[in-house]
Amino acid sequence: MRGRPILLLIFYTCWWTGTLRAQAPQDQHKPELAIHFSYDGGFYEGEVDLQLACPGADIYYTLDGNEPTIGKAEQRYTTPIHLNQTTVVRAIAIKASAYTPVATHTFFIREPHTNFAVVSLAVPPVVLFNPSTGLFVKGENAVDSLWMLPGANFWSRKEVFASTEIFEADGNCVFRSGTGFRLFGGMSRLFPQKSMAIVARERYGESRIRYPIFGKKGLKKFKFLVLRNSGSDFGRAHFRDSLMTSLVEDWDLDKQDSRPAHVYINGQYWGIYNIREKINRYYLAGHHNVDKDSVDLLEHRYTLKQGSRRPYMRLLDYLENNDLSSDANFAYVQTMMDVNNFLNYELAQIYFDNQDAGGNIRYWRPKTEDGRFRWILYDTDWGFGLHESDAYTHNSLEFHTAPDGPGWPNPPWSTFILRKLLENKQFERQFITRFCDHLNTAFHPYRVLGRIDAFEKMYEPEMDRHLERWNLRRSEWEADIAIMRKFAEERAELVRMHLMERFDTGQQRKLRIEVVGGGKVLVNDFVEVEEIERFSGTYFEHLPVHLTAVPKLGYRFSHWEGIGIDKDVRNVALQLRGEVSTVKAVFEQFEDPLEGKIIINEISSNNKVTGDWLELYNKSDDRILMTGVRITDFRHSFILPEIILPPKDYLVVCVDKEKFISHFSASQRVVGNLGFGLNKREEKIGLFSQDGALIDEVLYDVPPSDSAFTLNLMLPNLDNADPENWEILYGFGSPNEANDYYVAATIQARREMWMEIGGASAVILVCITLLLLRHRGKI
Structure with missing residues (x-):
């Protein structure tokens, strides 16, 4: 029985550290009835002999965009399908009373190399081209005497079923499902190349197109996508709208993301479209x-x-x-x-x-x-x-x-x-x-x-x-x-x-700005001029240009060099008198007393319940007067009121104090209202001292999310400028408390300490036991 404490200690240690884990049961569900394609749809340099398989089932297929008809003899699969040109293969299998959804794979045979995305649509040809009812044709009810052709079929807003595949330029298929299909646009429907919209619905297949079509800064899932013929720009540049949108991509504007794609309908090339978001x-x-x-x-x-x-x-x-x-x-x-x-x-x-x-x-x-x-x-x-x-x-x-x-x-x-x-x-x-x-x-x-x-x-x-x-x-x-x-x-x-x-602007005036040292100049709180740049712009005589000197971390603003400027004032309104005005902002190295002591520790920018908030942490051993500290997103600013932050303690600054307190009623130090919100996707937040020196700065760029989350600095002693030191935690966060990772790390450290103590105790216990046994002559 003397060995039992050691065994108990070993068992306890294994359980505590998680080394004994129950294995999750394996999924024992049988796969649903499905057709196996010997090759997946995609891009091929040569001809393909395609085999279809579904054990015990009859398979029917088409190659023209139509949906297969069960029982139609000429559509029944019996031998491999030889593909020597770009083809849409649509197949269905039936076994007893069960049958599969229509499976659609497009095989691009010897198509030219492209750097564009590729979209393949499979729609029964009669739906698009029937002389009387086809969506792509004028039809029988169009009024030919009027240029808009009212009554034409292509004005229809009817939605029909289609199979949609989206391929990246590298050939990878990123979406394959049934979707809704409809025509899109206004006057551009008169062009031979029609704009189209696809919509993901559960009754067709997937409920969303779950892929970041427009890259990491775009949305990661879509209900609708538009395949746009470039609107009125059809037959012209074919990228006008996309160009103009790109010129204002970083403005405070709602706009549609865009990327070009080659589109195929039923295996036939249909030209270049611009994939766009649908505004709804x-x-x-x-x-x-x-x-x-x-x-x-x-x-x-x-x-x-x-x-x-x-x-x-x-x-x-x-x-x-x-x-x-x-x-x-x-x-x-x-x-x-x-x-x-x-x-x-x-x-x-x-x-x-x-x-x-x-x-x-x-x-x-x-x-x-x-x-x-x-x-x-x-x-x-x-x-x-x-x-x-x-x-x-x-x-x-x-x-x-x-x-x-x-x-x-x-x-x-x-x-x-x-x-x-x-x-x-x-x-x-x-x-x-x-x-x-x-x-x-x-x-x-x-x-x-x-x-x-x-x-x-x-x-x-x-x-x-x-x-x-x-x-x-x-x-x-x-x-x-x-x-x-x-x-x-x-x-x-x-x-x-x-x-x-x-307007009464006066004459045009040139302004040149140079930055020396670690900092930048904000022109009209809008244009940023960095230290490695030289800015030259045109303004007007009667309208002052507002300049703000913004130091980087480890620097402070020293003075201006130029015409008619108070040398040591960070914010100036410059009246441009001469034809050319040259201004230099000079920064010098400086360590603010608060730098390294006050840090941005947690950010919540995606919570409708609590509103936006951020948490500051005093990692020093000093009580710090926070009065006059400025929080900014470099467009708006908020000055902290008179408040003292104790050592190793937290301060929450929120957009809506009433909303925040209603959820976090136990929070101690809360300041509001911030006066501006935090972007849920990407934002730069700065903390400045009364002297204008940068205390701390955080730039985040996170993927879009529908759920509430916070950005947490994992440990307060880590560099919060390094993205690797932050984590995304879903939920409402931990304002005025240690972050979850820090708590977990502390607990783990204590576990390890006790395990070391426990291990040492076990060794001591063994030694004592051996000594006792030896003393009694048992060994």
């Missing part, structure tokens, strides 16, 4: 973490797509009946609409000279007490000189502010909101200054030309097949790209002239 409630839910059934989505003047139009009508009524030159009235408008979003939307449309932007709009709001309307950028094909080679000269500012435009393209109701906002002088200054910022950066000719070149380089090797398929000419494609280049070269300067004609 699912899009909004995916990008904004809102309930898809709790949004108001409208289009055009106030056509309702989802929810209610009443909040929008209240906005219009307030604008109509109140003078927005009053800052108080303007501030109230900001509670009903996201003015910054609308500003960016209008500036983009004006620069693009999108002649179809007047009434072709979509806007939405979440159904919450503080829900504000936002505008969605889409369908910009009429921009960048689609119909006129000299479109870069168009005064689109006048177009978008005209009070008496025609019924189309810019009726008075479509310009009303911008005209009202411009009554406010503060907004007018912001409108002009923000436009200058964009013209100096996103819309700078060099950048836009570079983006056009990149799109041309991407599309050029792929275009010949597309042009041949739709009987288009390469010379016209190249000529249209030349028009876009001319637009990019000339547009910015002419937009500045239009601003000067409309």
